[in-house]
Amino acid sequence: MSLTISCSLLKQLTSDIFIRAGVPTADAAAMAEVLTVTDMRGIHSHGVVRSARYIDCIRAGGIRPDAEIAVETSGPAFLQVSAAGGLGIPAAVKSVNRLIELGRRQPLALVTVNHSDHFGAAGYYTMLCAEAGLIGFAMSNTCPLMAPTGGAKAAIGNNPFAWAAPAGRYRAALFDICMSTVACGKVEIAAAEHKTIPPGWLLDRNGVPTQDPDEYAKGGIMTPFGAHKGYGLAVMVEMLSGALAGAAMLSGVHSWNTRPGSDSGTGHCFITINPEFFGGLEAFVCRMEAMIAELLAVPAAPGGDRVRYPGEIEFERERHAAETGIALPEASLSELRRAAAMTGLEPAFQAMVGGSV
């Protein structure tokens, strides 16, 4: 069962919840904006379903709700930032806004973040870059979730990676993946909805393949997508978000699920490339439009849907949600209710749900 909720009401409630949890107003607004837009784009595994878990970590002392980012090193084209044990989302939003200032004046710019936590959907940050006329990349390490190729232990994160670029009449191209065969959020949603999962998604704690999503919470191990290819891309993200950022790496990154009381040590890395230096933004956007138009004109495979450009589905959902509201799945509603209850806002939650369209 899902309910369709107004985007502005959802954003308001989410913001109020984080303010009540001790998060400064501007940071709470960033939390609400990122989680709501992510749900609008249909990525429910990284939307408000996470709200209660962030508050669990705040309550357990693993996330400092009022932490302020600190710049450790900087130059005209780069920053190394510490999130100081705070929430990953506002730290990432502030770091990327600083990156965009650098990226407007430099052909390339890079910001790393350490002592951070779960930053939500990587693609959100790359869209901030694309909307500023820049090519953007975003990535983060995570606690160990995947078995490296040939291994029988969760030893590396599923390490999300996203890119986006301005694309004129197509808005942007946007691509956001994690390195496991599927996002673990999808396994958690299947568990909450008591559904089995397809073969190949998960190994149990002993490395044996399973279709039971409940095995994930019992120490189950995600598999890298494309075998060694997903593994090698995960190591790339670990290198940039962990080794380069001075963040924790591999087993040093703590799970916000199993250890809500520790600084997770998560690291992020964000990069921009400015097309103004490479023939100009206008010419670049024209070329992106031409590329996308050519991809959209490819004939559909027999029996399949037509070809889409990266991000097309997310943008369609976002437009639709802005017009008609967000169809929130049960797991999202349930976790948002829990967050509201923890912060004394259950009446506001009930009012929002009662007024659902």
Added chain:
Amino acid sequence: MSLTISCSLLKQLTSDIFIRAGVPTADAAAMAEVLTVTDMRGIHSHGVVRSARYIDCIRAGGIRPDAEIAVETSGPAFLQVSAAGGLGIPAAVKSVNRLIELGRRQPLALVTVNHSDHFGAAGYYTMLCAEAGLIGFAMSNTCPLMAPTGGAKAAIGNNPFAWAAPAGRYRAALFDICMSTVACGKVEIAAAEHKTIPPGWLLDRNGVPTQDPDEYAKGGIMTPFGAHKGYGLAVMVEMLSGALAGAAMLSGVHSWNTRPGSDSGTGHCFITINPEFFGGLEAFVCRMEAMIAELLAVPAAPGGDRVRYPGEIEFERERHAAETGIALPEASLSELRRAAAMTGLEPAFQAMVGGSV
């Protein structure tokens, strides 16, 4: 059948072949170095097996053997280069050497190359960066070879992407993939060796799955790995190597196989990140060593090989080849013989093969 050939003899013959084909001495040495090292690393699909094909394109007028790269735009942290319709390998070697000069002084640096051709194995160039103490990325678009997700036409290249980074006692981490389920060179080698290929590698010209590698030359279509994930990564490479580089894109990139007489219009993009700006190279290398040590200590999956770090297998093969020679597969020997015959060097080829160890 394979023959084991001395690395230095193979390099000498390959260089002589390209000199006889009209390639300037230094560029011929670059061709020989890149192709031989690639064979030493066991990537036979991108080694001397390609030598005769490069000469086919020179003979047909599609590659100018004596082209010199020209800088179109530049700044302290970037270059846009034209390969002027010449061989991709020497253009890429020269561009990456220029990039490394920039990358030593900048936190990030980027070089694009347009009007180029097939540049061999992407990983070679990232290793030049890693050996200079830099994190390196290399990528190239190719002629359309893959169906975008949901499509029934080869509309985008399999767009290779590689990264490498210095890793102290482990030499480096090195990762080099293409976005198709397998490299098309592997399909071509299977065709030359009259073997069938596993399901999932190839669609025939009508979009129907096939296990016959001969279908590739008849218009067969590669599939992206990991479905939409491989597709989106291919679009990323097309964006940086095509749209940003001012190179041809998608159907504008011509196949050196089917149209050896045209400028293929291929584009490349190379990026460096300098760890000196992010806490220092020494600290970065320590962290890479710690990460790799932790990955190598992961217990092996039941019945499987142990966990490897990215590049470990290639480095082992390279060391082994340096000591004992390269075991060249039949397809490589046959194409090298053809290249030697085209350039009047068949006696030198026979002498090399006769002296094989």
